[in-house]
Amino acid sequence: MTTDPVRPGASDDVRLALRAATLYHLEGATQADIAAKLGVSRPTAGRLIARARAQGLVRIEISVPDDLRSAVHTDIERDLERLFGLTEAVVIGDVPDGSVTGYQPLGRSAAAVLGRRLQADDTLGFTWGPETVAVAQALRTKTTKCANVVQLDGSMTSIDYQTGVDYTLGRCATQLQATPVRLHAPLYADPATVTALEQDSIMGRALSLGRKAEVMMFGVGPVSTSTTLFEGSYIDTAILDELRTHGAVGEIGGRFYRLDGSIVDGPLPARTVSVPLEAIRDCRASLLVSGGELKHEAIFGALAGGMAKILVTDINCAQWLLEQKEESAT
Known part of the structure; x- marks a missing residue:
């Protein structure tokens, strides 16, 4: 031998x-x-x-300490990034309970993401809702800066409903040392009024700046009576029923989409005063901050439609998203 x-x-x-x-x-x-x-x-x-x-001479092992296993979910984050084509996924252990303070853990994590992603000459756009309020609350320092903070969707309503727009815009602008740009407009109006608002020098500037924002942060709303749009009387049960008939599962900035991410057409888009979903899809750093069982399908549809490059969500939602993705692939 x-x-x-x-x-x-x-x-x-x-x-x-x-x-x-x-x-x-x-x-x-x-x-x-x-x-x-x-x-x-x-x-x-x-x-x-x-x-x-x-040559197999190096073996690298990554070990998560036992006391951090419930808070760190890097394997799930990596799976979400791979299956949904995300730049980054952040998964936390705290699950939103629907209360005013329930989104605070998500807000803290999203604020940390902004601290890493925002550049000094960027424009940050946001849609109003409890998730973005939580992000604004979590901006504690002034080490991160950007040029502008702009509202991406109208918020004026005929009732005394608190959208959190003024707080979110003011706090983000102060903490990020940025110029605030307010969109003084309703979320829905007749098509002629929407056209006029877009051509208005002030409102048109906000919408134009919003469409080109380098970073956008937003939550999602379900198609139900629990959505902020219904609570604020922006839509009623008749509109909800019609949206469900068209397969809608969620909305961003008052614009609705299906579970596969396709955009719901009909008369409502022409009446909506907000940055279109195509602009959010094209944004280089679109940050979706949301969680909780009620919003699972809305989050899935947003990811399926490519509306988010970065996701901050809870562990239960993350696991559901992966299971749903695997089921849809079979």
Whole structure:
């Protein structure tokens, strides 16, 4: 029985790869440090580290401490990113209970995302609702800045209903040291009025700036009497019934869509004073902040329609989204 001879220099190659990998992974050395220590170029140091991985000389294990397992869900986040084509998913353990304070944990996580994503010359657009109010509440420092904060959907109503627009706009502008841009308009009006508002120098500027916002944050509403649109008398049961007939499951900025993400047509879009869903879909950093069982289908439809690049949600919703995605694929 014969054995293949060892290629001259092979053992030295392995030794160098092991040394480079040890210095990099265990001792925290940079590629420049490794190059200087081993007497090789910096690109060679990088190739040695990569070779150690490719040859199975390195095994990397990531362990979550027991006391953090209920709060950290990186595997689920990675699955959401892969299956829905997201830039980033953030999953928290706290599930919204529908109360005023129930969205605060989601708001804190979303505020942290904004801190990493916003640039000084960006415009931040937002739709009104409890989720974005929670984000505004969570903006505690002034280390993150942007140029403008703009309202993406009309909010004026004939009843004394608190949308949280003034608070969200004012707090975000103050904390982000940005210029606030208010959209002084109703959410729904007759088509002629909508056209006039879009051509108005003040209202038109807000809508134009909103369409081009580099970052947008929004929640979603279900098609039910529990939605903020129904509670604020923006829509009634007759409109809800008609929307359900057309397969609507959710809305963003008063614009409705189906479970597969397709946009619901009909007379309502022409009456809506808000940034269109296509603009949200085209935004480079569209941030969907929402959770709770009542909003599962609305969140799924938004993701299916590509309306979000970044998702902040709760663990129950995340698991439901993955199960629903797997079922729809079979």
